Amino acid sequence: MEIMRVKDELVCTRRVPGLQTASLRVLENQSGGLMVASDPVGVPIGKWVFTASGSAARWAMPDSTVTTDLTICGIIDNWDA
Amino acid sequence: MEIMRVKDELVCTRRVPGLQTASLRVLENQSGGLMVASDPVGVPIGKWVFTASGSAARWAMPDSTVTTDLTICGIIDNWDA
Amino acid sequence: MEIMRVKDELVCTRRVPGLQTASLRVLENQSGGLMVASDPVGVPIGKWVFTASGSAARWAMPDSTVTTDLTICGIIDNWDA
Amino acid sequence: MEIMRVKDELVCTRRVPGLQTASLRVLENQSGGLMVASDPVGVPIGKWVFTASGSAARWAMPDSTVTTDLTICGIIDNWDA
Amino acid sequence: MEIMRVKDELVCTRRVPGLQTASLRVLENQSGGLMVASDPVGVPIGKWVFTASGSAARWAMPDSTVTTDLTICGIIDNWDA
Numbered sequence: 001m002e003i004m005r006v007k008d009e010l011v012c013t014r015r016v017p018g019l020q021t022a023s024l025r026v027l028e029n030q031s032g033g034l035m036v037a038s039d040p041v042g043v044p045i046g047k048w049v050f051t052a053s054g055s056a057a058r059w060a061m062p063d064s065t066v067t068t069d070l071t072i073c074g075i076i077d078n079w080d081a
Numbered sequence: 082m083e084i085m086r087v088k089d090e091l092v093c094t095r096r097v098p099g100l101q102t103a104s105l106r107v108l109e110n111q112s113g114g115l116m117v118a119s120d121p122v123g124v125p126i127g128k129w130v131f132t133a134s135g136s137a138a139r140w141a142m143p144d145s146t147v148t149t150d151l152t153i154c155g156i157i158d159n160w161d162a
Numbered sequence: 163m164e165i166m167r168v169k170d171e172l173v174c175t176r177r178v179p180g181l182q183t184a185s186l187r188v189l190e191n192q193s194g195g196l197m198v199a200s201d202p203v204g205v206p207i208g209k210w211v212f213t214a215s216g217s218a219a220r221w222a223m224p225d226s227t228v229t230t231d232l233t234i235c236g237i238i239d240n241w242d243a
Numbered sequence: 244m245e246i247m248r249v250k251d252e253l254v255c256t257r258r259v260p261g262l263q264t265a266s267l268r269v270l271e272n273q274s275g276g277l278m279v280a281s282d283p284v285g286v287p288i289g290k291w292v293f294t295a296s297g298s299a300a301r302w303a304m305p306d307s308t309v310t311t312d313l314t315i316c317g318i319i320d321n322w323d324a
Numbered sequence: 325m326e327i328m329r330v331k332d333e334l335v336c337t338r339r340v341p342g343l344q345t346a347s348l349r350v351l352e353n354q355s356g357g358l359m360v361a362s363d364p365v366g367v368p369i370g371k372w373v374f375t376a377s378g379s380a381a382r383w384a385m386p387d388s389t390v391t392t393d394l395t396i397c398g399i400i401d402n403w404d405a
Contacts, residue, residue: 001198001232003188010131015155016121016141024131026084030195033111036082036131040178050172050186050198054135054216056231060178067154069137070082073229074177091293096317097283097303105293107246114273117244117293135297148316150299151244163360163394165350192357202340212334212348212360216378218393222340235391236339253374258398259364259384267374269327276354279325279374297378310397312380313325 001050001073004029005081006043010036018067025072027051038068041075048079082131082154085110086162087124091117099148106153108132119149122156129160163212163235166191167243168205172198180229187234189213200230203237210241244293244316247272248324249286253279261310268315270294281311284318291322325374325397328353329405330367334360342391349396351375362392365399372403 010024022038027049029035037051040061049072051057057071058064091105103119108130110116118132121142130153132138138152139145172186184200189211191197199213202223211234213219219233220226253267265281270292272278280294283304292315294300300314301307334348346362351373353359361375364385373396375381381395382388 001186001230003196003198011158012131012155013158014122016152018141019154024082034084036084041176050174052229052231054231055137056217056220056229058137059227059229060180065140067133067137067140068082069133069135071178073181074174077173077175092320093293093317094320095284097314099303100316105244115246117246136299139299146302148295148299148302149244150295150297163348163392165358165360203338212336214391214393216393218379218382218391221389221391222342233340235343236336239335239337254401255374255398256401257365259395261384262397267325277327279327298380301380308383310376310380310383311325312376312378 001052002029003048003050003076004035006045006047006049007034008045016067020066022066022068035070037070037072038066039072041072043072043075048076050074050076082133083110084129084131085116087126087128087130088115089126097148101147103147103149116151118151118153119147120153122153124153124156129157131155131157163214164191165210165212165238166197168207168209168211169196170207178229182225182228184228184230197232199232199234200228201234203234205234205237210238212236212238244295245272246291246293247278249288249290249292250277251288259310263309265309265311278313280313280315281309282315284315286315286318291319293317293319325376326353327372327374327400328359330369330371330373331358332369340391344387344390346390346392359394361394361396362390363396365396367396367399372400374398374400
């Protein structure tokens with residue numbers, strides 16, 4: 001699982017039906033790259049989180065049929081970047 | 082999911098039968114590398130999109146038997162690179 | 163499988179239910195990046211370990227329904243970085 | 244899917260039974276790294292191709308039990324590197 | 325599949341049960357990074373090999389329940405690095 005920071009919500013008017021009503025967040029990884037993740041936790045912007053990728057990203061969702069490949073799995077307490 | 086920009090259509094006369102009639106797009110990722118993705122959304126060239134990889138790429142297609150490993154999942158509104 | 167070093171325990175008050183009661187560790191990979199892994203072995207901080215990723219990470223857990231994508235598979239003896 | 248160029252055939256006298264009689268090619272990716280891919284298309288050396296990885300690589304083969312993780316999915320026409 | 329060189333055997337006194345009795349090797353990839361792979365072929369140190377990752381790594385083993393994510397698939401003849 002990777003350590004990333006929540007930067008923003010993702011705003012998109014068109015998306016595939018398989019994402020259903022999942023909340024999407026823009027995350028920044030440790031190299032400064034931006035990723036999009038589904039968020040079943042409800043994380044405020046600015047928090048450090050860890051994420052699961054691949055098929056684990058689907059199993060980490062309340063509904064495992066959501067077609068995501070990156071999901072926020074938890075908020076890290078007191079993370080010092 | 083990754084954030085990429087649509088650069089072009091992919092023109093190929095020979096491809097494996099498993100790709101069926103899927104539309105293929107050439108995308109540029111954040112490092113400037115070029116990727117090929119299946120496009121169930123119908124995205125115009127120049128738009129910013131986010132993509133799912135791995136098995137999620139197949140589940141994001143209307144027909145999940147298409148042998149893709151990267152699928153456009155949505156268009157990002159007002160993205161400022 | 164990758165070779166990493168155990169840096170710390172992961173402290174998080176909120177995490178997805180799919181992680182169940184798995185112990186989580188912060189690992190440092192060979193490029194200096196930090197990762198989070200589930201630890202079925204019980205590894206002390208400072209040890210060198212090797213890890214499985216993807217679906218293998220789940221099969222390496224005693225309970226393969228834990229939604230991890232990185233699991234410590236063993237402690238490497240006498241590793242000289 | 245990634246864009247690569249066919250460099251050579253792969254010559255190996257010993258390989259695992261799971262690869263069956265699949266043709267193997269040495270490809271060069273956009274960073275100059277060399278990869279090995281199964282080739283169900285029959286691509287001449289020097290051509291630009293796109294490849295599927297992960298489980299999609301198996302589904303792209305005529306026989307999806309071949310233990311590959313990278314398969315050539317098609318030849319790109321008129322690619323200008 | 326990736327091209328790597330066998331550097332050493334892996335010595336570890338504790339490992340997860342899912343690895344069963346698989347032989348483990350330390351490999352060096354093209355960037356100089358070190359990886360751990362299961363070896364169903366029996367490759368001498370110093371040889372160049374190609375490896376399968378992900379779920380293909382399990383299917384390349386004689387027993388596909390071994391919890392590996394990287395398996396040596398064959399020895400490359402006359403490889404000139």
